[in-house]
Amino acid sequence: MDKKIDSIIQDRFLYQCLECGKCTAVCPRRLTGKEYSPRLLVHKVIVEREDEAFIENAVWECLTCEICSEHCPSGVQFSGFILEMRELLAETKGLKGYRAHDGAIHSWMRMMTAPELKQNRLDWVTDDLKTASQGDVAYFVGCAPYFDIFFAGIEVDTLAIARDSIRLLNFLDIQPVLIPDERCCGHDLLWTGDRENFERLQKLNYKTFKDAGIREVIVSCPECYQILSEYMPKVIPGFDLKITLLLDLIQKEVHKGGTAFEPLKRRTTFQDPCRLSRMLDRSAGPRDLLTRIPDMRFAEMEHSGRNAICCGNSAFINCDAHSKQIQVQRLQEAKSTGADLLVTACPKCMIHLTCAMRDRLKQGNLKMEIRDLMSVLADQIKPYGG
Amino acid sequence: MKKVRLLGICCNWSPFACYNAAGMAQMKMPDNFRLIRVMCIGRINQALILRAFEYGADGVILLECNDEDCRYGPGPEIGHENVNRVRKLLHLLGIDQERLVEKSFAAHEREELVSALWDFVGKIEALGPVTEQEASAKYASLGIADDVTDTTRIAEFPPRRK
Incomplete structure (x- = not known):
């Protein structure tokens, strides 16, 4: 175990830590008053490894939003370190960390690892969406149908994202295949240290794509995209699928010309998801597209782009009062624009921020309309001159 | 017939009173299911029901009070809502919605409870196990025993006199 920790420290450049404490100063957990310090964790794991309780706690409490690495002057890969430590700790000491919603989300992900699973996940497809039963290009729906049911209580419509993404693809003359047996991308299992089931999902998903004759998978969710494009190739030898982020595709098409946007007289702001803006470095894309919409006034929040603050939670673990505080602060920033x-x-982000808007103590004064970028674009996009 | 794994989640008040009374009267009850007693069915949420299926249950029955009898207020209503949502999730996962059963009882209905249990057992045995795969091996590390037919394991119930 010690040797493994040593190699993780080496791989993730922890020895280069200068102990400047910038990571702690920007950590959203710390900003909301929690006794949490990435710097101290790095220090302890290098020189005070006997303080196992502290290390274990700190490893499971991280939000993995990667804002610390953004500010680190020596390039310590903190989120990568957390990921590998969680895998190691899960192997040796069992899965820990407080699971939000009593772990229901992780439950259905693990249930999806059953090879003979026959899901009924496409009931939401309406007639106006043009999809193909066979073809090269698939659209990866992800967990949207599950979230739609599970979070019905807070009135968040995650399936709208899937429908609007398909409408956008139809607009670009793409009729994607929707695979009835695709499984969860496994993001949350990976980031909670459950490597075994994560790999099982990757293998099953890859086989499903291959069996359906798919060559390109289009993804709208940044988390799914990160997993399919970065982590799946590491699990599957000879990986040869093309993974496309829908945002990139639309940006490319819009740059080609031939499309325009209907005016939308609203004042908007953008919440950068951590995976999209920092891990995938695509904070410019949404702004490029949003600012093309006529009549829309786009305002940046105090923390935006690669510097944006997390939506309070990641991989559905460790949702607590501090997460709520982060969400409330984030919404206040959005309001003040x-x-x-x-x-x-x-x-x-949509689920977490919607949940915080419903905070009874705030008496509804955090309420504002929240929509996915794909929904906004699908409503406004039109052919040039049309 | 293949062995099925069944779980009952029982409210401490009316249904458990029935269960207790049925036991006292030495009524014959199915022995291939495990019972978990909770203070109120309102304590159970979507995640816990789903977890039972994740850990390899082939059928789950929620035994609860009638809506107007709840000691705490909204218990059974919360139960209905959870069952509703979990059924939809089960449908998405391709698991038969009928594997999740919800029944309510008044405190004196011991015969009804026993016959409901027998119906439940019969229904799930007819449906068979959810998967062919042996879930027990997968979850052995979690300390979940394989043998659910061992009657002494059921709740806090003493073994019946023969």
């Missing part, structure tokens, strides 16, 4: 429409690009 004067915006009446909050756009985001990740279903989880």
